[in-house]
Amino acid sequence: xxxxxxxxxxxxxxxxxxxxxxxxxxxxxxxxxxxxxxxxxxxxxxxxxxxxxxxxxxxxxxxxxxxxxxxxxxxxxxxxxxxxxxxxxxxxxxxxxxxxxxxxxxxxxxx
Amino acid sequence: xxxxxxxxxxxxxxxxxxxxxxxxxxxxxxxxxxxxxxxxxxxxxxxxxxxxxxxxxxxxxxxxxxxxxxxxxxxxxxxxxxxxxxxxxxxxxxxxxxxxxxxxxxxxxxxxxxxxxxxxxxxxxxxxxxxxxxxxxxxxxxxxxxxxxxxxxxxxx
Numbered sequence: 706x707x708x709x710x711x712x713x714x715x716x717x718x719x720x721x722x723x724x725x726x727x728x729x730x731x732x733x734x735x736x737x738x739x740x741x742x743x744x745x746x747x748x749x750x751x752x753x754x755x756x757x758x759x760x761x762x763x764x765x766x767x768x769x770x771x772x773x774x775x776x777x778x779x780x781x782x783x784x785x786x787x788x789x790x791x792x793x794x795x796x797x798x799x800x801x802x803x804x805x806x807x808x809x810x811x812x813x814x815x816x
Numbered sequence: 817x818x819x820x821x822x823x824x825x826x827x828x829x830x831x832x833x834x835x836x837x838x839x840x841x842x843x844x845x846x847x848x849x850x851x852x853x854x855x856x857x858x859x860x861x862x863x864x865x866x867x868x869x870x871x872x873x874x875x876x877x878x879x880x881x882x883x884x885x886x887x888x889x890x891x892x893x894x895x896x897x898x899x900x901x902x903x904x905x906x907x908x909x910x911x912x913x914x915x916x917x918x919x920x921x922x923x924x925x926x927x928x929x930x931x932x933x934x935x936x937x938x939x940x941x942x943x944x945x946x947x948x949x950x951x952x953x954x955x956x957x958x959x960x961x962x963x964x965x966x967x968x969x970x971x972x973x
Contacts, residue, residue: 737851738858745876752886753878755833755852759840759887762847780861784854 714749722750723760724803727769727788727796734773736783737761761786769795823870826856829880836880840887848887852877907947910934914954924962930955 722744729740740761741754751757764770769792773785788796822830830853837845856873863869877883910933917927934952937943 736858737855741855741876752882753876754855755877755880755883756886758848758851758855759844759883761851762844763888765847766843777858781854781857783858784851 715752718750721803723764723769724796724799725750726757726760726764726786727792727799730770730786730788731793731796734785734787736775736785738783740786764792768792822856822860823865823867825867825870826860826874829874829877830856833880833883836884837887839889840884841890844887848883852883903944903947904942907937907944907951910937910951911947911954914951914958917955917958918961920958922962922965924959927955927958927962931959 725744726740729735729743735743737758738754741751741757744757745751745754761770765772765786769789770786771789773787774782775785777783821827830849833852834845834849837848840848855877859873859876860869863872910930913926913933914930917924917930920926930951934948934955937948938945938952
């Protein structure tokens with residue numbers, strides 16, 4: 706069977722997208738819609754914006770992010786996600802490993 | 817959470833999402849639902865609450881099944897297995913009685929009692945059947961031994 710691009714993407718997202726969420730929070734806390742728009746813009750990292758939320762829940766339960774409810778001047782209150790020290794350390798490990806991984810993949814895929 | 821009511825389309829979507837997440841981890845289900853609700857409220861506040869805007873917001877969120885597919889399944893409760901049932905004390909005593917009857921095989925009443933009790937327990941279908949069979953076998957051997965001993969005495973006499 707020849708896989709479709711969607712099937713390949715589904716496999717590639719596993720174990721990667723959660724670190725992309727952490728990376729989005731590296732410089733400042735962000736709220737759900739903000740993260741969803743950033744990560745879901747071209748539907749490569751997220752199948753759809755809603756798929757971000759089970760992932761965020763797991764990151765929170767894992768202790769990699771914390772949430773704070775903040776009142777918004779323009780609309781309903783927002784749940785802000787913030788990186789914890791542990792989450793930051795996990796992101797650093799992933800970033801270093803990812804660099805090695807992608808370098809090897811690139812070299813291998815090159816004709 | 818917002819005080820502004822959602823358009824019926826969005827309310828129906830949230831109800832569908834809740835149903836789609838029924839097999840998910842309960843905490844993840846509650847958090848996902850609350851976060852998607854907030855996402856929808858924020859998005860509708862930006863784009864308006866007419867049907868077209870609602871459709872657009874829901875389209876960006878994606879199908880409820882796609883979201884549910886990303887959720888962690890709830891940890892299943894350990895299913896009670898018949899083999900895992902605790903052994904009733906009665907079956908342990910039954911084996912003890914059968915073993916004792918081996919030592920007291922000159923008094924076959926004990927062996928006969930073990931055999932009868934084991935047969936009754938086996939027929940009831942309850943408890944540990946392996947222990948019941950073991951007790952039946954030991955009791956049987958003890959009883960047959962006693963009968964054989966009696967017979968040899970009679971023949972020798």
